[in-house]
Amino acid sequence: MLTLLAILPIVILIVDLVVFRRNILITATVVAVVAIAIAVGVWQIEPLLVPASFLKGGLVALDICLIILGALVFLNLLRSLGIIAAIEYHLGRISPDSRVQLIVLAWLFGSLIEGSAGFGTPAVIIVPLLVFIGYPPVFSVAAALIGNSVNSAFGAVGTPVRIGIGELATPEIIQTGAGLGGIVCVIVPVLLLGMMTARLREGRDFFVDALPFALFSGIAMAVPYYFA
Incomplete structure (x- = not known):
């Protein structure tokens, strides 16, 4: 049961995007709410850890975006220089x-x-x-x-x-x-x-x-x- 609850946000994300083709912002909001409810309600995570987790996730995402941006800039530089x-x-x-x-x-x-x-x-x-x-x-x-x-x-x-x-x-x-x-x-x-x-x-x-x-x-x- 706990395993099913753990993968539920991922399942919702895949079904919403692939099957129902809903807007990514709406899907992400729904998934976030479900994940928070499971984390706090089932695993009894401290509520203060929720915003901290969001902050950490945002910083990790920013790090990845900067790396990908750098790769794209590098690729365009290679192209322009021949x-x-x-x-x-x-x-x-x-x-x-x-x-x-x-x-x-x-x-x-x-x-x-x-x-x-x-x-x-x-x-x-x-x-x-x-x-x-x-x-x-x-x-x-x-x-x-x-x-x-x-x-x-x-x-x-x-x-x-x-x-x-x-x-x-x-x-x-x-x-x-x-x-x-x-x-x-x-x-x-x-x-x-x-x-x-x-x-x-x-x-x-x-x-x-x-x-x-x-x-x-x-x-x-x-x-x-x-x-x-």
């Missing part, structure tokens, strides 16, 4: 193979950005880059978000690990999480390659020929992921 064209040129020099370019951008470069900034910044930067070099917009969004999955543990210089799981007193949980994350690290670039193969409706050879590079890029992430 650096995006240079990136496209050097990608072609690294490999003219579009499969390799996809993995380098969506997985490897996206992981680098995630480690330095976090908060979804890779999607903001990688999606336009993929579109600029010729990938369809929907495919670019999907590839960037999938590439920015397991590497989020390194987000913002390892904040989720240092502040989150790093404070757990059970090494077994940390080791298990690192092992599972390492496995996913190998799966993600292979999945990106499979997506591209399906998108272009290519045959088995198109997938198999680039599979060694996909596996290598996954292992290259899995090893530091596990030991870090």
Whole structure:
């Protein structure tokens, strides 16, 4: 019962926005009221903590907005200076193979950005880059978000690990999480390659020929992921 109450605000948010397509401000207000009622009425949280929680949430949201704003400014700066064209040129020099370019951008470069900034910044930067070099917009969004999955543990210089799981007193949980994350690290670039193969409706050879590079890029992430 408590679990259902805990997820009720999230369910209301999804249903209101996706099913009923209501205004986001109205939905957010309803969700906030429900969350406050559950927190105070069920979990007996001190009423004074409610405005403090709102303030903390607002500051976190402001932090994220500033990071995303900085990423957009950075992207427009790259575009105005012609650096995006240079990136496209050097990608072609690294490999003219579009499969390799996809993995380098969506997985490897996206992981680098995630480690330095976090908060979804890779999607903001990688999606336009993929579109600029010729990938369809929907495919670019999907590839960037999938590439920015397991590497989020390194987000913002390892904040989720240092502040989150790093404070757990059970090494077994940390080791298990690192092992599972390492496995996913190998799966993600292979999945990106499979997506591209399906998108272009290519045959088995198109997938198999680039599979060694996909596996290598996954292992290259899995090893530091596990030991870090």
